[in-house]
Amino acid sequence: MTTTALSRRRLLCAACALPLASLVACGRDENSATPKPAEIETATACELDGMMLAEYAGPKAQVHYVGAAAPVFFCDTVEMFAALLRPEQARSVRAAFAQDMAKADWDKPRGHWFDAKTGFYVAGSKRHGSMGPTIASFAAQADAQKFVGQWGGKVLQFAEVTPAMAELGGGALHDGKM
Known part of the structure; x- marks a missing residue:
């Protein structure tokens, strides 16, 4: 093989590899970008207990994990905090969203999502x-x-919520629909 043919072959391989490298990089950027919050649908269920979110009052939350195509939903912000604050939590979080209860209807909350880490929370109401x-x-x-x-x-701010505040032990005792 001549030097000219070898140079052309390398140039051709490099030209073919460039678009492929761009696609791979694009996919990485998409995975690292902050996702948009998903909306609650009729069949949206809670990650922890399978409850249908649309049937219950109060603030909801969703967490987007690295490598997962869809978010996991929680029927209560206490459950979100319990999931994120427990010591064995090993999954990398891309984003967490909670509902702004100043804008959402408490009895049938829909939409009004914000970055959970930037929010303010009221415990003990x-x-x-x-x-x-x-x-x-x-x-x-x-x-x-x-x-x-x-x-x-x-x-409280997000960082001030403690695992003790997100205790799930007694929640089922208060649920009249279960």
């Missing part, structure tokens, strides 16, 4: 969610403070 006592979620601190004025509780 008199308002119950799908599994009884809940941690109400808000995109704005002023809305969380207003909620506290009406329903009681304490405003």
Whole structure:
């Protein structure tokens, strides 16, 4: 084989590899980009207990894990915190979303998703969610403070919620639909 033929072959291989490398890089960028929140459908079920989210009141949450095509949903923000804060949690999280309860209807919450890590949460209020006592979620601190004025509780940022606040042990005792 001549040097000219070898050079052409290398050039041709390089030219073919460039689009393939671009596609691979594009796929990586897509997986690392923050996903958009998914909407609750009639058949959307809770990751932990299979409850149909559309049938229950109170704030909902969803977590998008690395390598998973679809998010997992939780029928209550307490369940989201329990999943994210437990020490054995090993799955990498791409994004977590909660509903802004200043905008969503408490009894039939739909839409109004925000980045859960940027939100404000009210723990210890008199308002119950799908599994009884809940941690109400808000995109704005002023809305969380207003909620506290009406329903009681304490405003916390995402990082201030502890695993003890996300205890799931007694939730089923408060659920009248199970």
